[in-house]
Amino acid sequence: MLKHTENIIEVKNLVKKFGNFVANDNLSFEVKKGEIFGFLGANGAGKTTSIKILSGLSFPTSGDVMVAGFDVYKEREKVKKNIGYMSQKFSLYEDLTVRENIRFYGGIYGLSGKYIKEKTESLIERLKMKDIQDSLIKSLPLGWKQKIAFSVAIFHNPKIVFLDEPTGGVDPITRRDFWEMIYEASDSGITVFVTTHYMDEAEYCDRVSIMDQGRIEGLDTPAELKKQFHAKNMDEVFLKIAR
């Protein structure tokens, strides 16, 4: 495994409140450059809230958040140039084709037409999408949509990609395929920040943090966490924390 040393995300005392409800309660953590960082927690634990703050979609109530070397408060647009984002809804346009979606997102990131064209060709080649390149997104199965959404999210070569429950609702094989893509992205130097509530996926991460009711209750490599909580697998770790 690569040695990850440089911090690419630094979060200190992050708090996010919605009225009286505290969604993120004093979070502090760092993500190292190049690692696959798993952000785990039950539904409603505050994962999506944090990921929205990290990607500049939502203001923190208080705390310091640095992403890719920029402050998400003051330098939000610079942060945005350096990150990719894929939400639970993997926001592709259903009434556009695969190619049109890629071209549109590439275009609004300011990439040149020539670059978009070349990269699209190689992407279609690599994902074996020749047959579906001109199909509308709405006609494709969920697994394909997720792969394409991920490819779109990293199309502009961001330093970090945020994935918010990217593999919801598909079978284990499709999920496995998806994780292959995550590894490929990681190998090419992109830091991956992924939320999930599948504990088997946690095992694929370099380090994981486990959230419960807005707080981080555990943060380490999967092996260390299992040792720390005297558990056989991540499932047990998770249950011990959430109870």
Next chain:
Amino acid sequence: MKKILYILQKEFIQVFRNKTMLPLIFGMPILQLLVLVNAATLEMKSIDMYVVDKDLSSLSHKLINKFEGSPFYHVSGVSFSIDEANEAIEKNQADFIMHIPYGFERSLMRENSTQVQLLIDGINGTAASLINAYSSSVINSFNRNIIVDLTKMPQIKELNPIAVETSYWYNPELNYKIYMLPGILVILVTVISMFLAAMNIVREKEIGTIEQLNVTPIKKFEFIIGKLVPFLIIALFEMAFGLLIGKLLFDVPMVGSLGLLFGFTVVYLLVVLGIGLFISTISSTQQQVMFISFFFMLVFILMSGIFTPTESMPLWAQKVNIINPFYYFMRVIRMILLKGSGFWDISREFFSLLIYAIIILSLAVWRHRKVA
């Protein structure tokens, strides 16, 4: 700037791929112009009159014949009883009663003057005053004929020492359709562009793609321009299409410069689209957009002067019209098309709308949130 082109490309693909959009853009103008221009008329035809003739003289018959002979009147009932006539009005079977009293002819012969009574249903004030005006002119013309008949003198000028010669400028035949068509066209273009623009952004909110756009480094003004220009182009096309229909089917005169008209339309559309985009940025569902825009649309249309001259509205209403974009365009399109007004004639409206456009678009850009 190149980013904006990518948004334009995407918007156009989406509009033309949408199966309900094309019929809407092409079908609606034809249908609305055909139906509304013909339907929304203030001309009175087949006015139902109820005759109470208590005189039964040759003169009273002549008067009734005069009305019957006119294409505007239709005698819906005859009776001796004014009560029965009143009942007919109450049941909506008659629009007005012509009451010819007993001694109508005799009084004319002996005293050189006589009386006839018109009782008009005043529920619809506009219609009532039109009926009054029409009927008075029928009776006046009857008057002149009697004088000729009774005095056996040829109709000579002395009887009308001051002759009023009326000529209606810009619309000599008082053709209501060429007055209505530009008005309906304004509504049509506005409704289509405002709704399309307002629905568009909120749709992206509903399906969640807005979030994906918000994590990109796209600037707020680039986003708003990218959303605005496609609908501007569609609305201008709509305008041209409507004018073509007006020319071909209704022979609407186009006295003024079409270039000036389209120039003004662009400024007007910036305002309308700005309002649409603004509504869109403050709403989170398409229902909200529908309700808000419907409310404004209704108030604006009724106050715009499409049916009633804005100058005769109360002063406060005229003040409210300062923020009514319809009001400006309604005036200007008629001025340019029917009167041939030039730029300086419409410069007040032009610059008012220009300032309006700048304000509302700035508001839309300002209110569009990339962060929650």
